Amino acid sequence: MSSLRLALAQINQTVGDLTANTDRILRYIDSAVSQGADIIAFPELAITGYPPEDLLFKSEFLDEAEKCLDTIKSHTSEILAVVGTPTQSDNQLFNSAAVIFQKKLVARYNKIFLPNYGVFDEQRYFQQGNECTVIAHAGIDLGVCICEDIWYDPGACNIYGSSGAQLVININGSPFHQGKGAERAEMLHERSVKNQIAIAYCNLVGGQDELVFDGQSCVYNQSGELIARSPQFQEDLLITDIDIDVIKLSQSQTVQTEENLNIAHAKYYRTNEKRKVQSQELTSTIHATLDPTSEVYEALVLGTRDYVNKVGFKGAVIGLSGGIDSALTTSIAVDALGHDKVSTIFMPSKFTSEQSEADAIKLSENLKVRMHSIPISPIYDAYLATLSEILQGYPQDVTEENIQARIRGNLLMALSNKFGSIVLTTGNKSEMATGYSTLYGDLAGGFAVIKDVPKLLVWDLCRHINSSKSKEIIPISIINRPPTAELRPNQKDEDSLPPYEILDAILEAYVENHAPISSLDSININDELLKHTLRLVDRSEYKRRQAPPGVKISPRAFGRDWRLPIVNRFAPYQK
Numbered sequence: 001m002s003s004l005r006l007a008l009a010q011i012n013q014t015v016g017d018l019t020a021n022t023d024r025i026l027r028y029i030d031s032a033v034s035q036g037a038d039i040i041a042f043p044e045l046a047i048t049g050y051p052p053e054d055l056l057f058k059s060e061f062l063d064e065a066e067k068c069l070d071t072i073k074s075h076t077s078e079i080l081a082v083v084g085t086p087t088q089s090d091n092q093l094f095n096s097a098a099v100i101f102q103k104k105l106v107a108r109y110n111k112i113f114l115p116n117y118g119v120f121d122e123q124r125y126f127q128q129g130n131e132c133t134v135i136a137h138a139g140i141d142l143g144v145c146i147c148e149d150i151w152y153d154p155g156a157c158n159i160y161g162s163s164g165a166q167l168v169i170n171i172n173g174s175p176f177h178q179g180k181g182a183e184r185a186e187m188l189h190e191r192s193v194k195n196q197i198a199i200a201y202c203n204l205v206g207g208q209d210e211l212v213f214d215g216q217s218c219v220y221n222q223s224g225e226l227i228a229r230s231p232q233f234q235e236d237l238l239i240t241d242i243d244i245d246v247i248k249l250s251q252s253q254t255v256q257t258e259e260n261l262n263i264a265h266a267k268y269y270r271t272n273e274k275r276k277v278q279s280q281e282l283t284s285t286i287h288a289t290l291d292p293t294s295e296v297y298e299a300l301v302l303g304t305r306d307y308v309n310k311v312g313f314k315g316a317v318i319g320l321s322g323g324i325d326s327a328l329t330t331s332i333a334v335d336a337l338g339h340d341k342v343s344t345i346f347m348p349s350k351f352t353s354e355q356s357e358a359d360a361i362k363l364s365e366n367l368k369v370r371m372h373s374i375p376i377s378p379i380y381d382a383y384l385a386t387l388s389e390i391l392q393g394y395p396q397d398v399t400e401e402n403i404q405a406r407i408r409g410n411l412l413m414a415l416s417n418k419f420g421s422i423v424l425t426t427g428n429k430s431e432m433a434t435g436y437s438t439l440y441g442d443l444a445g446g447f448a449v450i451k452d453v454p455k456l457l458v459w460d461l462c463r464h465i466n467s468s469k470s471k472e473i474i475p476i477s478i479i480n481r482p483p484t485a486e487l488r489p490n491q492k493d494e495d496s497l498p499p500y501e502i503l504d505a506i507l508e509a510y511v512e513n514h515a516p517i518s519s520l521d522s523i524n525i526n527d528e529l530l531k532h533t534l535r536l537v538d539r540s541e542y543k544r545r546q547a548p549p550g551v552k553i554s555p556r557a558f559g560r561d562w563r564l565p566i567v568n569r570f571a572p573y574q575k
């Protein structure tokens with residue numbers, strides 16, 4: 001077998017920490033060399049971290065990235081490396097893949113298709129490339145492209161297929177959302193089969209602000225068969241052997257057609273390097289993918305871990321209510337940071353039930369976290385006394401409820417300041433959507449772990465935790481109790497909101513799918529309650545703009561994906 005050994009470095013970089021990022025790249029190069037690899041690829045913008053956003057406007061940042069590339073060049077002699085980095089040229093900036101061999105820059109490929117939708121706004125920073133790049137190295141013709149380039153058909157793969165390349169390396173900063181892995185797999189299968197070309201997909205892993213990158217770097221052969229795949233949500237050096245002769249034979253039996261593209265033909269580069277003779281044949285690894293609930297949970301854990309650690313907090317503090325949202329948040333935090341770095345604060349009022357206290361204690365014991373209890377009734381009474389003259393004659397309403405939430409937020413932030421721990425808020429997506437939260441109260445904090453998790457999925461994740469641990473972590477009483485904020489006597493969430501089964505269906509259609517109002521008629525809810533719910537969604541944008549960031553797990557999360565004007569009088573549901 002005439003094979004080439006390929007390494008894909010699925011690494012967790014930190015935006016802006018260019019020195020540490022470069023050191024990690026060098027370590028993975030050394031590891032790949034020690035295992036006989038001919039080629040190693042790193043993710044999109046691996047030197048800077050992804051996405052660097054407006055750091056790209058800083059000349060010092062770009063200069064430092066170029067210096068780091070020089071460091072990598074001086075270290076790269078025995079292997080060909082494909083490294084993502086920004087490139088300045090003629091007062092233009094490109095999202096590039098640098099191809100390095102024998103301490104020299106062999107070629108640069110500039111990303112052609114710049115995504116400008118959802119969480120992406122690359123056209124704000126980069127100019128579009130217009131030329132494909134083929135490198136003849138170690139007996140193989142290798143094409144290079146970056147992330148979005150491979151999603152277009154016709155696109156770069158068509159150019160490389162018609163040019164006779166045997167392998168395409170696609171480097172990525174592709175964030176996770178539910179179902180993304182299956183979408184990628186289908187696309188990569190189609191591209192490899194159509195163009196009779198092997199495809200190596202190298203993806204980033206780790207958390208960056210609200211984004212989580214799941215990895216799943218993989219290699220498909222020219223027949224569309226998966227031959228190697230990295231695990232999800234962890235660093236990995238994926239190494240596999242590619243049979244070049246089989247690819248060439250397959251291509252000789254296939255008529256290649258190049259489709260009309262606004263892309264120049266491929267530019268060729270040559271290294272004159274001969275292929276290494278491997279001492280032993282390599283058995284490639286295909287890691288299994290996680291089930292849908294497990295991958296969401298792991299995304300939440302990784303996103304929380306990287307946010308807290310990369311920002312530099314010593315730990316996390318969580319307001320524990322005895323309810324299901326704070327229980328889930330605490331479990332995620334413990335799995336992300338360790339039980340010794342998580343503190344829970346139980347802050348009962350006169351409306352807090354004995355069951356809530358018992359559940360909070362039991363959860364803390366199960367997770368081995370220390371729970372502090374700070375009753376807020378004396379503080380609440382002091383607030384009411386202070387405001388009594390001004391509020392005299394006004395009945396109690398949501399004002400008094402929000403005072404309790406704000407007292408709790410104030411206490412949590414005080415502990416955060418004192419001990420250097422980040423406050424993790426506990427609101428879910430259903431609450432964020434409808435504004436069922438209190439500004440400067442339960443919205444007060446540094447990171448909103450489950451802000452993109454609908455309420456029904458909250459229950460599923462709690463059941464998943466108990467199932468995966470093979471014991472009761474989340475007390476069953478928490479899972480089975482009707483949700484309540486306990487800010488007034490006998491309060492239930494459904495006093496203010498539709499049942500969550502109905503609410504989450506509305507939100508999936510209206511928020512995630514941008515479905516027209518007319519299409520919501522099929523949801524089993526009376527017209528007035530539907531209109532009320534949609535008004536809540538639209539009117540709560542001002543709250544969401546002030547909420548902390550949180551892990552994105554859905555195709556459309558509040559934040560970068562959702563940009564509703566705060567001042568907005570468009571309301572088709574009122575017609």
